[in-house]
Amino acid sequence: MTTPMLQAVNLSVQFGGLKAVNNVSFDVWPNEVFSLIGPNGAGKTTIFNLISALYRPTSGEVRFEGEVISRMPPYVVARHGIARTFQNIELFEHATVLQNLLVGRHCHRHTGWLQDMLFTGSVRRAELEFRRQVEEVIEFLDLQHYRDSMVAGLPYGVRKVVELARALSMRPRLLLLDEPSSGLNTEETEDMGFWIEDIKNDLGITVIMVEHDMGLVSRVSDRVLALNLGEVLTLGTPAEVQSHPGVIEAYLGGVDDV
Ligand SMILES: Nc1ncnc2c1ncn2[C@@H]1O[C@H](COP(=O)(O)OP(=O)(O)OP(=O)(O)O)[C@@H](O)[C@H]1O
Secondary structure, eight states: OOOOSEEEEEEEEEETTEEEEEEEEEEEOTTOEEEEEOSTTSSHHHHHHHHTTSSOOSEEEEEETTEEOTTSOHHHHHHTTEEEOOSSOOOOTTSBHHHHHHGGGGGGOOSOHHHHHHTOHHHHHHHHHHHHHHHHHHHHTTOGGGTTSBGGGSOHHHHHHHHHHHHHHTOOSEEEEEOTTTTOOHHHHHHHHHHHHHHHHTTOOEEEEEOSOHHHHHHHOSEEEEEETTEEEEEEOHHHHHTOHHHHHHTTTOGGGO
């Protein structure tokens, strides 16, 4: 059996008296789409922040390909090949799409400041190689038309794809998508589903997704982890999780969501 790509091991985090995540464990396997669902305040985004090392666990740990990453600085975690998008789009508004994507290169920069200042051959080669990769991502996500547009003027749905492109420009092996469909209309959500499927099938990237839209979750997920009040309710296929009594109960008052 291969090693899981990511392991959450007895993960807990407490803010004052609040146990936002309480003893949560799960494994994510290479090349799967793994979704986290649960009502508001269930702890989904907190788990993302623990995986990307923005938060430190109170106890437990996160392992990436067997290595403990939960005590590393976030930029080191990113260098391991973990990229993410945010619930509220985090782009440079007054820069072009291309400029936003080129920002990701700093994560993989292996040249020193002196080389950078002198713009030596190795810096130039690294820069050209990164630009080539960014152009590939632009083509992959069909963003050619917006390449030189200012982000500030773009429709919300396009910005969501640009944020996805920025994460992909970091050449991740694991991609964390925080509510990829939030703010999107039905058609845009459907397109987002196609991108996620292509990212998994064509690029071979493993995806962990926090998502409220159960249509999208069911369509793209291999497995789903349902949380409530920081604890695991159940883990299984989308169909298993949606019919689980604990999940239905947790969503009561919002049964339509399930
Ligand atoms: N930095 C923080 N300081 C204090 N409390 C926090 C912090 N981050 C999260 N929390 C609390 O932890 C709990 C879980 O929050 P979290 O954002 O992870 O939930 P969620 O499942 O992502 O919810 P939503 O679907 O509304 O985004 C909430 O009660 C939240 O208020």
